[in-house]
Amino acid sequence: MRILLIGAAGTIGSAVHKELVSRHEVIAAGRHAGDVRVDITSDESIAAMYEAVGKVDAVISTPGATYFGALEDMTPEHNEISIRSKLAGQVNLVLLGHPYVNDRGSFTLTTGILMDDPVLGGASAAMASGGVKAFVQAAAIEMPRGIRINNVSPNVLEESKEKYEPFFPGFVPVPSPRVAQAYRKSVEGGQTGKTYTVY
């Protein structure tokens, strides 16, 4: 398969790349690195990426940015960070991208544990993930040409433990290669409209 992997330089993206590259052609996309550059908060940048890459069998989008901070001090502008990147950015990858995906291809987006199991400071991130999850479930029933769509909801990663553990007390991190298997299930499997939780 020909796979477009957005966010390939991140922790999850690297693990997904490693998992898939031996069996597939993986085109790495990212803001600051990769075969093609993309800023998913910009429709123009997304459109230019698809134009440059052409037809693919799968599009994988890893995390996207979210705002993390106390609800009491959160402003609409703070929340907009999550809306523009993790929520609208990922949805727009689908809205602008489906013409570039081959028949019976797939989209795999990324959500996260906070939508099910919230932590202090995580309301904006939870919102973005919950929106993506519901979009995926609804979009699945009307994707054209048998294109599938799923999302992966990972726990905190082993690799990011030092950085995030203080904010996720009692969360037991998962190794990124295990998370990568959920993306593989979405790309190489046959399911659609699913949320693969890796908690």
Add this chain to the structure above:
Amino acid sequence: MRILLIGAAGTIGSAVHKELVSRHEVIAAGRHAGDVRVDITSDESIAAMYEAVGKVDAVISTPGATYFGALEDMTPEHNEISIRSKLAGQVNLVLLGHPYVNDRGSFTLTTGILMDDPVLGGASAAMASGGVKAFVQAAAIEMPRGIRINNVSPNVLEESKEKYEPFFPGFVPVPSPRVAQAYRKSVEGGQTGKTYTVY
């Protein structure tokens, strides 16, 4: 209690008004009618509403606008309608409004059946509802001063049957007075972080 009801002129808003007005002081807000005018897609308008109304015990937000249309033809601009109104509009009512809500007061937002039970054309609406639901669950654990937050997820309404039934085949509509009871449960009860589904 002193209750600010946004969208008071709508089908759900009217039913909620009718249910609550005999026992509470209800301040009606809306885009084109009400004691105070508000456009929830504008932070300035939301701030001006709270400034005009002052302290309240409960804020209730009824539906908000969403985009309805085939996924294949949906553009980022179409999807933005749902993001700005039903999603960010309702979240911003909370972010900008909690200083105006009395201790142990409440917010009640509105989601909808499509986030759980999708229909053709409903992906954008599902996204907005899913985002609000996840925000509510996460925000509940860090609201200041014992303020509670819930959301009501209604089915298609009896009163809107003629208009919406072709798009919701096999959905059994619920009467709006029954939906209004879920808002009452949120405002007069003690629960927080909940989704009250009225399907």
